[in-house]
Amino acid sequence: MIAVVRLTPAELHRVVDELADLLTDTVDGGASIGFLAPLDRTAAVAWWRERADAVSAGHLTVWVAHSDDRLLGTVALAFPDKPNSRHRAELVELMVHRDGRGQGRGRTLLATAETEAAAAGVTLLHLDTETDSPAESLYLSAGWTRLGAIPDYAATPSGEPRPTTIFYKQLGASAGDA
Numbered sequence: 001m002i003a004v005v006r007l008t009p010a011e012l013h014r015v016v017d018e019l020a021d022l023l024t025d026t027v028d029g030g031a032s033i034g035f036l037a038p039l040d041r042t043a044a045v046a047w048w049r050e051r052a053d054a055v056s057a058g059h060l061t062v063w064v065a066h067s068d069d070r071l072l073g074t075v076a077l078a079f080p081d082k083p084n085s086r087h088r089a090e091l092v093e094l095m096v097h098r099d100g101r102g103q104g105r106g107r108t109l110l111a112t113a114e115t116e117a118a119a120a121g122v123t124l125l126h127l128d129t130e131t132d133s134p135a136e137s138l139y140l141s142a143g144w145t146r147l148g149a150i151p152d153y154a155a156t157p158s159g160e161p162r163p164t165t166i167f168y169k170q171l172g173a174s175a176g177d178a
Helices: 011-014 016-028 040-059 105-119 135-143 172-176
Strands: 003-008 061-065 070-078 087-097 125-129 145-155 161-170
Touching: 003 105, 011 016, 011 040, 016 040, 016 070, 016 087, 040 061, 061 087, 061 105, 070 105, 087 105, 105 125, 105 135, 125 135, 125 145, 135 145
Parallel strands: 087 125
Antiparallel strands: 003 061, 061 070, 070 087, 125 161, 145 161
């Protein structure tokens, strides 16, 4: 049975080693999520520890999927700090261990983030992902709208510049108003 739970700052610190393993696995697997390979595990631990401050401040919400004491994946929502943007959030860092992909875990994490965002009053989500990556088909099949691509926006873990695709999804009452 897979459970998805929202992490408090203390819980994030408790599972920081597992989150770092997930991050290094994701980067080693070729996903363009902002890091170059090989990603030093110490740097991955430090990066996740820094996220706890954003969680404490309410600027970031992190969920993890786990089963039998094993962390399987994570997703987060980043919330803007401007008063005129409280209705939106950015979906960030959707990651699933390579050995667990293709089993619906990414979809479960994505659905959790969408449901929880709507419950918090968020009416618009946005994200970016590497163009032509496997993630694009996940977002399209989950009802996200492809806005367009920016050339050479990010680099692969090997440092190759790649385009990124911007997606958005309207939630709640405003979704039918578009």
